[in-house]
Amino acid sequence: MELTREEELALKGEYGETLETAYRILVATGEATNAQKLIPIKWAHLSGVNYNTIGDAGEEFLAKLSQDAKVKVMTTVNPMGFDFDSVSKYNLSSEFITKQKSIADSYKKMGVIPSFSCIPYEIFDLPEKGTQVSFAESNAAIYANSIGHLKTNKESAFSALASALTGKSPYSDLRIDDTPNITIQMKVEQPDELVFGMLGYFAGKVGDNAVQISGVSDIDRRQCKALCGGMGTSGRCGKFVLGESTPNSEKIDFDKKEMQKVYDELNTAEKGDIITLGSPQLGLKEIADLSWLLKGKEFSKRCMVFCPRSVKEQARNLGYTNELERAGCEILSDCCTCLTPLVDKNEIDSVTTNSIKGAYYLNNSNGVGVNLKSLARIIAEETR
Amino acid sequence: MKVIVAGKASGKILKTSNPINFLGTVDKKTGKIHDSKHDLYDIPLKDKILVFPNGVGSSVGAYTIYSIKTNNSAPNAMICKKVDLTVASGCALANIPLVIATDQEYEKLHNGENLILDTYSGKL
Incomplete structure (x- = not known):
């Protein structure tokens, strides 16, 4: 890969350790994808926010990095492990809460927008067609490329972070050629x-x-x-x-x-102890639909609903959250079905959800069984 | 051989024909694969030259690679057939030498053999 003189100097550490690290990551990912050069990007979306997934090493890395690192372009972030508004209602260790707060603070210190959402495409205005961005959250990268007319590779947590710190990304793969084969x-x-x-x-x-x-x-x-x-x-x-x-x-x-083969792989329980909705997090229209579907009904078991904070606020102003709470929903922002410690196998054996992504992580990471059902069936069978 | 993260390393080869999902299946502390369906189940990756076709799974797996390095349970180097952004960026941050082997080179790597990898001289 060809680097400009400035990029070479940054890689050699002339502009400090943060940029040296960021360029080292960009060069490795560039070489791995046969890129010829780096190009500017306008928006980075980072994964690696949940303490459950990045652990102590990740928390310490971000705390150190944020001492002098600042993002160069608009940067948004994925959900974290829980919602600070309601965390006291759940049985979470104080260590988890402290470490999660440290991670959130590190990102904020670097100048990241504290969106804590896996659907940045629904809560921010999209830039013009063809704009190069750098999205690490896979569903967001796929949405950006397929529906949003933007261009991104399916970035990793560190490649998107390096893009945020430099405003650049290797020019390769889907950024050059996105023709299906x-x-x-x-x-x-x-x-x-x-x-x-x-x-x-x-x-x-x-x-x-x-x-x-x-x-x-x-x-x-x-x-x-x-x-x-x-x-x-x-x-x-x-x-x-x-x-x-x-x-x-x-x-x-x-x-x-x-x-049927996919269903058999991911449906691992006959029924769920609780219901989770939202992976990806629900947007305003889905919250509105849900409140309409639940008119005059009430869930017969716990139902956790995950959405971005901004969506929850809009939904409150429009009266949807009242309707959902009346029907028995716990509405949580800043977190998601995937990898939340709020679903704990010591308390819950199985979860009903309509999310394939949620099903994969609930079973493989949280260790609970998953009962897959469409939203229509969940409403028909799990409410009274 | 194509160098993705430069460096020198030696160790016993630990080879699998299965892709590795770092976030989903590798323990951040012990550096062992906890998926009982994987052929490297419960074998420590520590100090090995890890040889696998490619990485799969979540973008956050890059943090897992960094974590096992920090917790002193990482392999000394990785050799793949194809490198995805998660493995490339994780090894770059953790300073774990990483190369893409040609098919011919890859076939010659056998489980349990000692290997010296030196990306500067381009030798396996």
């Missing part, structure tokens, strides 16, 4: 968001950088987010294009058989 032929009829999540999980496994998906004429916001979340969970694929297949691309069917 495979078409997935969607054959399942009348798919709901759970089916789209399974389609995404399947596509992530078989796809390379980008996939074409044929047989989908109409997709709503909830289904689209489920597709992005599922795809980001299972593989390296960072973009989908909806439309009929090109004559020369390889074609693979996604029919009931393929869907």
Whole structure:
């Protein structure tokens, strides 16, 4: 990879340890993806916020880094482990709370917008078409490329952090060529968001950088987010294009058989002790839909609803949170179904959710069983 | 061989034909894989030359690589067939030498053998 003179100097440590580290990461990721050069990016979205995932080493690294590091471009961050507003209601160790606060403070000190959301594309205005960004959250990267007309690779926690600190990223892979080389032929009829999540999980496994998906004429916001979340969970694929297949691309069917295989892999319980909604976090429209679906109904078990803080505030002003709380929902901001310590296997055996991404992490990381159901079925079967 | 993170290292080869999901399956403290379905289940990665086809899974896996290095339970080097951004950036921050081997080089690496990796001389 060719570096400019300034970039060479930064890599050699002429501008301090922070930039030396950041350029070392950019050079490694650039070499790994055969990039020829670095290019400017306008927005970085970081993962690596939850103490559950980055641990003590991560917390200490960020505390040290934030002593002099400042982000150079707009930078937003993923959810953390819990919502500070309601943390006292849960059985969390004071160590977890202290360490989580330290991580959040380190990011703020570096000039990061404390968004704590995995759906930055729904709570911030998107820059113009074709803008290069650097998103580490997989569902957000896939959404940005596929729906938002932005350009990003599926960044890692450190490559996005290096982009935030330098305003640059290697020019490679999806930033240069995002043409799908495979078409997935969607054959399942009348798919709901759970089916789209399974389609995404399947596509992530078989796809390379980008996939074409044929047989989908109409997709709503909830289904689209489920597709992005599922795809980001299972593989390296960072973009989908909806439309009929090109004559020369390889074609693979996604029919009931393929869907059943995904379902059997991720559905690990017959029923759930609690319900979680939101992975990816719910946006305002989904909260509005949910409050409408719950009119006159009440959940028969605990239901945790995850959304960004800004969405929760808007929802409160519009009266939706009252309706959801009346129906028995616990509304949590700044965190998400994925990897939250609020779902603890010592207290809960299993969770019902409509999220494929949530199902994967609840089972593999939190160690609880997962009962998969669409939102429509959850409302029909789990309310009174 | 293509160098992703430069350095010198030696150790016993620990080779798997399965991809590794660092966030999902590697313990941040012990550096052992806790997924019982993986063929490296419960084997310490510490001080080994870890040879695997590629990394998979969450972008936060880069922090796991950094954590095992900090906790003194990391492999001395990694050799892959394909390198994803998570493994590349994790090794870069943790200063763990990382190379992409050609198919021919990769086939010659056998479990349990001693290996010296020197990216400066380009030798395996």
